[in-house]
Amino acid sequence: MRGHALALVVFGAAALTPLVLHDGFFLDSLILILMWGAVSGAWNVAGGYAGQVSLGHSAFFGIGAYSAALMATRWNASPWLGMLVGAVVATGAGLIIGYLANRLKGPYFALATIAFSQVLLIVASRWRAFTAGSEGVPVPFRPGLWTLGFASKVSWVYLVLGLALAVYAVQVYLERSRVGYQLAGVREDEDAAQALGIPSRRLKVVAVAASAALTSGCGTLWAQYVGFVDPFYVFSVDLSIRFALNTIIGGIGTAMGPFVGSILITSLETFLRATFSDVRGGLVGIYLIIYGCLLILVVRFIPRGLVGWFGERFRAMGLHARA
């Protein structure tokens, strides 16, 4: 279990919580923490491990949400099927975005991804005949695993926990496998990677496409849980920034970073919203200001995020203990 201690604590605590706490508000927070952690982990595959920082990942999230919701409402199809179709469509979109990553660097790539998500927003909110336009799509509730309808939040906790573990496993694979090391090389210095025989362009495209497919899968589950797909939410820049923010604060390029970031940001947001929602509207948006300050502090003082920072401290302590 070397290196998995933090994961064991976090996911173990998540698995035990429903046995102790039955309060719907807490369980809902837990589900959202795991959900946003999982999407941020999916973002991390491209943004962290491959170094392709996207600010348009809501595009893939929305593709997953819409695929399942539309297939369920129009053809009565299972959301699992919708998830599969969404993942295929998102992979295709990811290949296009990944191709762009080979043309555009850094901020230009990030801008292109924002533009991509906004194009999808326009399509989804205007194409009334197909997507129901700006009204959004209510997801029909049909109880059962095949139709992904659970009245109990406890079932959702375990389902989303499974998703989180799957995303965690993908990230761990990227830390320890051949392709993961090669991606690290590409991220650190693309010229050197190419000189050492690494097909950097292909790897970047594959990483972005895999990240897109995972993000889309999360989008499907989210839509089934919330029960409604609003184009202005699922394709929003806010959402894309949330995925990046969780990961950067928790630790970019680390497997637990997105989850640690999500615990902090999601609970903070829930707390702040609950606290300031009564104050006649004036302070409702204050959580955004606090987000911004946190991001500045993290980037300035602990650029490797909480997991990276604590990891270094623990390693240093271990060395002292041995010495």
Added chain:
Amino acid sequence: MLELDAVTKRFGGLTAVGKVSLRASPGEILGIIGPNGAGKTTLFNVISGFYPPDEGRVLLDGRDVSHVPAHRICALGLCRTFQLVKPFGNLSAEDNVMIGALTRLTSVAAARNEARRVIALCRLEAFAGAPARSLPIGLRKRLEVARALATKPRLLLLDEVMAGLNATELGEMVTLLRRLHGEGLGLIIIEHIMAAMMRLAQRIVVLHHGEKIAEGTPEAITRDPRVVDAYLGEEFVLADA
């Protein structure tokens, strides 16, 4: 075996490399010298697949590789280092070398072993766990060589790996390169340190304004008046005499 057939590379109106032909036999040490801006590094970029030549051909074992991308050139057994070293800064020295080894090996464990072997060969054991960015320039140059070696090349292109080394480090690098040559590795070396070049190179090609102005044994090159004019200078000849 590497062969260049009238290779030309232009940047806008500037001809960085003009109609350069040369060949390097298997296991040979070929030196490339010339003043700054002579086109040496551009020539390396063309050979290693980073720039396609505008004219002429690059042949590796008789096969035209002029338009083969860099990563495939490496797979064909030709690896290069960079004059401005490009370590994977946040990774450990060992991981740097291991990423090179993974080009030939699919198993991470096997690549890890191979990296340890190459690190020992290059005498970097004491720094294996250190992040590459923390190493001083001399060690970073050696890491650059180690990483390239881990890809198991038959021909290695070294772009000023001795610049900036102190006398001890320089001696170690020359010893290492001689040893690799003894094991059958071919080397093409760009270098300004003539003392090291004279000890290593079997043949030297001189570039000036992108063109090959001379080619021959180190002894012949240092007596060639065109080379003295363009690059070495009278002082070198006098000091040598």
